[in-house]
Amino acid sequence: MILSQIAQQINPSPTLKLNAKAAVLRQAGEPVIHLGGGEPKSKASPDAINATIAHLETGEIRYAAVGGIPELKQAIIDYTEQHYHRLVEPANVIASSGAKQALMVGLQAILNPQDEVIFPVPYWVSYPEMVKLAYGVPVPVTPAGGSLYPTIQDIEKKVTANTKVILINSPNNPSGVVYPTGVIADLVDFCEKREIFLIMDDIYHQLVFDGQKAPSGYEFTKKSVDESKLLVINGVSKLYAMTGFRLGWAIGNRELIAAMTRIQAHQTSGSSILAQKGAIGALTGDQSCVRALRSTLETHRDILLAELAEIPNLKVQKPEGTFYSFVDFRAYEADSRQLSDFLIENVLVLAVPGVDFGMDGYLRLSFCGSEADIREGIRRIRWALDPNQTEPLTIGNRQVVKTW
Numbered sequence: 001m002i003l004s005q006i007a008q009q010i011n012p013s014p015t016l017k018l019n020a021k022a023a024v025l026r027q028a029g030e031p032v033i034h035l036g037g038g039e040p041k042s043k044a045s046p047d048a049i050n051a052t053i054a055h056l057e058t059g060e061i062r063y064a065a066v067g068g069i070p071e072l073k074q075a076i077i078d079y080t081e082q083h084y085h086r087l088v089e090p091a092n093v094i095a096s097s098g099a100k101q102a103l104m105v106g107l108q109a110i111l112n113p114q115d116e117v118i119f120p121v122p123y124w125v126s127y128p129e130m131v132k133l134a135y136g137v138p139v140p141v142t143p144a145g146g147s148l149y150p151t152i153q154d155i156e157k158k159v160t161a162n163t164k165v166i167l168i169n170s171p172n173n174p175s176g177v178v179y180p181t182g183v184i185a186d187l188v189d190f191c192e193k194r195e196i197f198l199i200m201d202d203i204y205h206q207l208v209f210d211g212q213k214a215p216s217g218y219e220f221t222k223k224s225v226d227e228s229k230l231l232v233i234n235g236v237s238k239l240y241a242m243t244g245f246r247l248g249w250a251i252g253n254r255e256l257i258a259a260m261t262r263i264q265a266h267q268t269s270g271s272s273i274l275a276q277k278g279a280i281g282a283l284t285g286d287q288s289c290v291r292a293l294r295s296t297l298e299t300h301r302d303i304l305l306a307e308l309a310e311i312p313n314l315k316v317q318k319p320e321g322t323f324y325s326f327v328d329f330r331a332y333e334a335d336s337r338q339l340s341d342f343l344i345e346n347v348l349v350l351a352v353p354g355v356d357f358g359m360d361g362y363l364r365l366s367f368c369g370s371e372a373d374i375r376e377g378i379r380r381i382r383w384a385l386d387p388n389q390t391e392p393l394t395i396g397n398r399q400v401v402k403t404w
């Protein structure tokens with residue numbers, strides 16, 4: 001069977017593969033600790049659930065407006081005004097089946113074959129594949145000096161006549177880094193001068209710790225939303241623990257949003273009416289669930305850091321947001337895939353190899369799971385990596401003996 005060139009080029013999602021692996025091991029009764037997760041473990045926003053049930057009970061489960069029903073667009077407009085201090089219009093908004101689809105139709109609306117999309121390393125695993133799916137060329141840029149965020153000079157070195165988009169994600173998956181104000185200001189300014197699209201994936205923008213806030217692109221743009229090539233991606237998945245609803249959105253200039261809506265019309269006809277109703281519930285309802293999630297994650301971040309501090313020679317940068325930390329394990333193993341496999345096979349701990357985010361030698365450790373799982377996961381890693389530790393390790397009701 002000869003499949004398309006695109007099909008042959010697209011790699012499976014390493015994070016979803018790891019989730020599947022965890023599910024199989026769990027089903028087999030293995031006491032797996034999953035530090036590779038990418039979603040909050042709290043319950044979805046209660047207002048989202050009530051709004052969804054109320055609509056379900058009407059029995060009128062129909063097609064909905066492709067780019068989002070007016071009530072959802074209004075909720076997104078209000079959200080944008082509250083969090084970004086920008087008043088946009090319905091024509092500037094598209095709701096999609098997750099931030100992922102919003103980003104995908106955005107790339108499809110912008111890119112011609114061979115157009116280049118620059119994104120900083122470490123990057124979210126889906127960016128290179130999504131760019132390829134839109135017939136573009138992914139151009140990862142590794143920040144100088146081992147930094148986990150780029151400077152405008154790093155980015156500038158990769159800009160060519162084919163550069164159409166710069167794509168950034170802050171707070172960042174996998175590093176937990178919030179890009180500094182100066183970096184965002186420089187990027188907005190640079191993109192505006194060079195007429196390059198700037199896509200800001202803001203999916204974690206409210207999950208920032210220590211009383212801080214993530215700088216937004218709107219703080220620095222000199223243009224109105226309709227003149228601007230800034231496309232801001234967002235959604236309810238992470239903030240409201242609603243990953244399974246599949247509802248995200250984008251804000252951008254009306255010409256781009258109209259093109260994205262046309263593309264989406266032929267792909268999925270837009271997101272499910274139930275997801276849209278749920279998102280309205282979340283966005284217009286009680287916001288204490290977001291605050292509670294942020295506070296829990298901050299506590300979990302601190303627990304993870306304290307546990308990691310007990311393992312010598314790791315390089316750990318304190319995550320400022322999200323629920324991920326990106327830890328440099330090169331003192332133990334430079335091949336992150338090998339290290340990830342080693343931890344699964346020997347101590348049943350799942351962590352995503354850094355190489356999947358463009359940076360080998362690192363592991364992404366999530367702190368969205370329970371406190372007990374974080375402690376137990378790091379306890380097992382510490383034991384596995386400690387050359388002086390020869391006592392067996394108890395995992396569940398079994399004893400693991402070191403063979404390495």
Ligand SMILES: Cc1ncc(COP(=O)(O)O)c(C=O)c1O
Pocket residue numbers: 038097098099100101124169173201203234235236237243246247248
């Ligand atoms: C950086 C980033 N963008 C987008 C998404 C996708 O979000 P959604 O569930 O809304 O499609 C994720 C999910 O892991 C992510 O980490």
